[in-house]
Amino acid sequence: MTPLLLRSQIHALELAHAALPLMQRAGAAIAAYVRQIALPGSRLLVLAGPGNNGGDALVAASLLHHDYVLNVVMFGDPQRLPDQAAQACRDWQASGGELHTALPVLGDTPGYALVLDGLFGIGLARPLQGGAAALVQQVNALGVPVLALDVPSGLCADTGAVLGVAIQARYTLTFLAHKPGLYTHDGPDHAGRVQLARLDVPGPDVADLVAGDAGVAGYGHLLDAPGELHALKRRLNSNKGNHGRVAVIGGAGGMMGAALLAARAALLCGAGRVYAGLLDAQAYGLDYLYPELMLRDPLPLTEVDAADCVVLGPGLGQGDLALYLLEAALRLPAPLVLDADALNLMACTPTCAEQSCARSAATIITPHPGEAARLLACSVAEVQQDRIGSAIRLAQQYAAITVLKGCGSVIATPAGHWWINRSGNPGLASAGMGDVLAGIIAALLVQGLQPQQSVLTAVHLHGAAADGLVASGIGPLGLTASEVGLQARRILNLWLARADAS
Ligand SMILES: NC(=O)C1=CN([C@@H]2O[C@H](COP(=O)(O)OP(=O)(O)OC[C@H]3O[C@@H](n4cnc5c(N)ncnc54)[C@H](OP(=O)(O)O)[C@@H]3O)[C@@H](O)[C@H]2O)[C@@H](O)CC1
Ligand SMILES: [K+]
Numbered sequence: 001m002t003p004l005l006l007r008s009q010i011h012a013l014e015l016a017h018a019a020l021p022l023m024q025r026a027g028a029a030i031a032a033y034v035r036q037i038a039l040p041g042s043r044l045l046v047l048a049g050p051g052n053n054g055g056d057a058l059v060a061a062s063l064l065h066h067d068y069v070l071n072v073v074m075f076g077d078p079q080r081l082p083d084q085a086a087q088a089c090r091d092w093q094a095s096g097g098e099l100h101t102a103l104p105v106l107g108d109t110p111g112y113a114l115v116l117d118g119l120f121g122i123g124l125a126r127p128l129q130g131g132a133a134a135l136v137q138q139v140n141a142l143g144v145p146v147l148a149l150d151v152p153s154g155l156c157a158d159t160g161a162v163l164g165v166a167i168q169a170r171y172t173l174t175f176l177a178h179k180p181g182l183y184t185h186d187g188p189d190h191a192g193r194v195q196l197a198r199l200d201v202p203g204p205d206v207a208d209l210v211a212g213d214a215g216v217a218g219y220g221h222l223l224d225a226p227g228e229l230h231a232l233k234r235r236l237n238s239n240k241g242n243h244g245r246v247a248v249i250g251g252a253g254g255m256m257g258a259a260l261l262a263a264r265a266a267l268l269c270g271a272g273r274v275y276a277g278l279l280d281a282q283a284y285g286l287d288y289l290y291p292e293l294m295l296r297d298p299l300p301l302t303e304v305d306a307a308d309c310v311v312l313g314p315g316l317g318q319g320d321l322a323l324y325l326l327e328a329a330l331r332l333p334a335p336l337v338l339d340a341d342a343l344n345l346m347a348c349t350p351t352c353a354e355q356s357c358a359r360s361a362a363t364i365i366t367p368h369p370g371e372a373a374r375l376l377a378c379s380v381a382e383v384q385q386d387r388i389g390s391a392i393r394l395a396q397q398y399a400a401i402t403v404l405k406g407c408g409s410v411i412a413t414p415a416g417h418w419w420i421n422r423s424g425n426p427g428l429a430s431a432g433m434g435d436v437l438a439g440i441i442a443a444l445l446v447q448g449l450q451p452q453q454s455v456l457t458a459v460h461l462h463g464a465a466a467d468g469l470v471a472s473g474i475g476p477l478g479l480t481a482s483e484v485g486l487q488a489r490r491i492l493n494l495w496l497a498r499a500d501a502s
Contacts (some may be wrong), residue, residue, distance in 0.1 A: 027059025055085025057118025184408025244446020255315025424463025
């Protein structure tokens with residue numbers, strides 16, 4: 001899996017390789033990339049900011065000078081540039097290049113083919129305001145493709161939060177290592193297609209990541225492939241008893257669909273037996289579409305007690321019975337997946353955190369940002385401003401593997417390790433998708449994947465299923481959770497066959 005580095009870790013890497021001409025290499029990588037996406041002779045707008053991100057842009061400008069028409073806009077005082085960027089600026093001027101202080105008015109001359117955004121990189125320290133914000137807005141309004149250097153200016157490289165306003169890039173060429181902010185929250189909408197230029201610096205290993213990080217104990221990765229699936233391979237001589245039992249508890253009045261979606265997804269992803277304990281007293285005794293499911297009253301807890309994994313929450317409601325079931329589930333020796341109303345109940349029942357931390361089996365929580373905000377007693381905006389930190393706080397507060405859903409779902413463990421999922425699309429922003437995810441996690445768990453691996457595989461599979469459907473014209477508009485469950489089955493079997501063949 002691809003490492004994701006926080007700014008503090010990038011700085012540590014930079015210090016470790018301070019003797020290397022990194023800015024020259026960044027400039028050369030930019031120039032090579034530009035030659036791939038802009039025709040020679042076309043006009044480029046180069047934005048150079050007050051730090052080394054600006055230096056990168058200026059090195060690239062000097063390298064592209066003879067083959068393109070360049071307008072370089074310098075934001076900030078060139079006399080106050082850091083050393084290497086100042087040298088890049090002198091080189092640019094020595095080669096006859098001009099520095100503009102504002103966007104030149106082009107009049108009748110042909111417009112820009114491409115903008116190089118070298119305003120701010122990982123040194124962005126506060127929200128853009130005044131002249132910087134106005135420049136970014138002007139550039140976004142040009143409607144010209146933008147190549148962001150390292151990070152789209154205005155986007156926080158650690159969190160993917162827009163600080164004030166941010167460049168809307170079509171491409172991002174990022175240096176040394178991938179940054180989490182490009183892959184979660186507002187990052188994907190602003191970064192466009194991301195490419196890494198390693199600058200001939202070898203990728204960091206885990207020891208570097210932990211050592212370099214000031215704020216977070218663990219390390220981060222991009223979840224861009226399914227992990228080891230060997231445990232899912234079935235022996236020829238097997239029966240349903242070998243493939244685990246899932247119990248889904250939820251489905252109060254008017255919300256039975258949520259529990260059924262979770263239970264069906266568990267069935268479709270291979271669980272040997274799936275029970276659905278439905279709180280709705282009027283519930284049918286049969287799922288006519290999937291009669292394989294065993295629908296029960298949630299009490300007595302006989303099937304729940306025997307389950308290898310319990311999913312509690314889809315359509316659970318927040319009544320007395322729901323709370324009773326939550327507290328009973330937290331005492332179970334089996335792995336537990338808590339979603340939806342189970343999380344809302346936990347948020348208003350302080351003893352749950354203690355109970356969750358005392359569990360011996362794995363606990364998995366899958367909040368969306370609203371549920372996460374309730375659990376952390378903060379606002380949704382605060383959760384979203386720091387999705388990685390929020391996921392880690394939740395993981396530690398409940399001693400639970402945590403999936404913070406949303407664009408670039410963040411998975412975190414109590415040890416502080418985290419992943420950002422790269423699969424998925426906005427088609428998943430519709431009802432029932434979380435229920436399906438909970439069911440998939442449980443199915444993988446009861447079939448023998450370790451809890452962490454179950455969660456990572458399920459989150460990636462869920463997104464990959466949605467991507468597969470969108471690629472075949474189903475969605476993003478109107479994509480349904482039921483379709484995602486079915487497609488997850490298809491993709492999981494493809495992954496298994498591929499793993500088998502290799
Ligand atoms: N790391 C590496 O190994 C390599 C790094 N490289 C490149 O260097 C980049 C990092 O450079 P960097 O550290 O100089 O920071 P950068 O992003 O240029 O900005 C800092 C300047 O912006 C200013 N400023 C900040 N926020 C502001 C705001 N809101 N509004 C206005 N001003 C604001 C800030 O001012 P101050 O906060 O000090 O007042 C300071 O002047 C990195 O992204 C990559 O492109 C490559 O060369 C390859 C190797
Ligand atoms: K930038």
